[in-house]
Amino acid sequence: MNPTLRSARRVVIALGGNAMTGPDGSATPHAQRDALREAAGHIAEVVARGVQVVLTHGNGPQVGNLLVKNELAAHVVPPVPLDWCVAQTQATIAFTLTDELDAALEARGLPQRTAGLVTRTLVDVDDPHFREPSKPVGRFLPKEEAERFVSLGQVWEDRGEKGWRRVVASPEPRSVVDAPAIHALAAAGFVVVCAGGGGIPVTDDGRDGAALRGVEAVIDKDLTAAILASDLDADTLVIATDVANVMVDFGTPTARPLGRVTAAELREHAAAGQFARGSMGPKVDAVLRFLDRNDSAHPPRRAVITSLEHIADAVAGDDAGTVLTA
């Protein structure tokens, strides 16, 4: 049987920002609820196909809001570190998604229910990204206001007309600390919402008996999804985004969508600079890593990049989205 036509057994789905923000990108409670209600319908269709589903998701605008609150209330309430903000977004997004997905599952007569797990992701203390923070977070501020935070040890960059913006490290995810708990929940029949925002970044200083420690960083959620899918022995990784297919020659007369593609072909496109850094680039990187971690002891893996409305077909092995096989 063609492995690209095989039905999935366990799938990790990474939801992009469009699944949890309004059309204008706003992350108000109402906008988040409306977007997640729509996403829940598509996810329930995947569950209906008899597949174990583990969900992870982004959190950019949500973290941005929390950083602004930190800043504006700092004279009354001590600000909390970025890792706390990531944790906070995990809970509010999981809360909304479990409500909406439980309803969508119930409406389809499906017995599964949803569980939201607070999830830590291990990063290396000496990850080189800590020396060169590059991921912008929070809002733009005038130079004079930004300087106050620089004096507190934060890194801010001059972004021209819009003003200054904080940048933080985006270290490589090494492992999902709570993967065994995610596995236990999935094995017990739950749809698991976990590792939101790439997971709460923690480091291990290696001392015996020392606790893990949160660090001020954000982790690329698609890279964490690739590790999670691998650790959970999922056969399929789906990166749900706002386009149906990965495009090559984007914005030119020869622009075309990628359908089925091999790792070698996709790597070639990536090497030719086809995919934008900070946009399609990390998604392509993530699906390639997921396939690379495959070994002969496991059935062949498949990874899909597509939009929410196509995820059920893509997981079932039907012709939908950009489908990557070894």
Place this chain on the structure above:
Amino acid sequence: MNPTLRSARRVVIALGGNAMTGPDGSATPHAQRDALREAAGHIAEVVARGVQVVLTHGNGPQVGNLLVKNELAAHVVPPVPLDWCVAQTQATIAFTLTDELDAALEARGLPQRTAGLVTRTLVDVDDPHFREPSKPVGRFLPKEEAERFVSLGQVWEDRGEKGWRRVVASPEPRSVVDAPAIHALAAAGFVVVCAGGGGIPVTDDGRDGAALRGVEAVIDKDLTAAILASDLDADTLVIATDVANVMVDFGTPTARPLGRVTAAELREHAAAGQFARGSMGPKVDAVLRFLDRNDSAHPPRRAVITSLEHIADAVAGDDAGTVLTA
């Protein structure tokens, strides 16, 4: 065998504010981490006795901080409802506690690890407490500032010299929506941190296929702990607080600690007004409810109110704390 001397099999421990705030009641990240590190040591000692442990916890000062942030950033970032704030505190406390408890377990050579679950608690839409909000939350404000929030639909009370303070409903917890996921994690060997702050309050409007909805309320964490312990078929409920024993005739020359006590005796003390509302009262109420929900199909239950340093002895059945039996 005397049931009060029986070792516990599965225990629900409700941690009070002193387990996660500084000696001055502050809920800064450092104060929270230091307090939870100490609590983790005592909890690990309970796990070391071979007992399945499910942890729940309060969140008063933490929610208060988030409400202040909501308020001070409202002109830039849309405030989030109280149920979102409860969710946020579940994640930050679970995150800190899983880090510290995992380290404490590892240091003792114990194989168990910790998992933090985002947890919803169902309350009735028509709970009478919604008509008479009485639970103070957040900070005191001068009348003029409070009036702005009253005009937005909130209820604030004049608290005299300190100023005005918001009051919200504290409805009865009916069931812990995520109890099946908690059970699955506990059965798989995890110490589960869940139902923080009494759980995120949600209501079910009864319409087919409609999602649960968060409501602006706070639930008494000890009452939720009693329901959780019952739903999980725990044999022991421990309310960990800052005193070793429940006192009667508190503040008088005949003051004395309660050791072993029957439900009938404790109920008599409660009826005589021995326990302060909003302090020991709800804890006594919670342990009595837990025993009341016992039925003949289950082994006899035991409930303990004591301080963190005595919880391991109390769970093992040794003579510690105020121990309630049927």
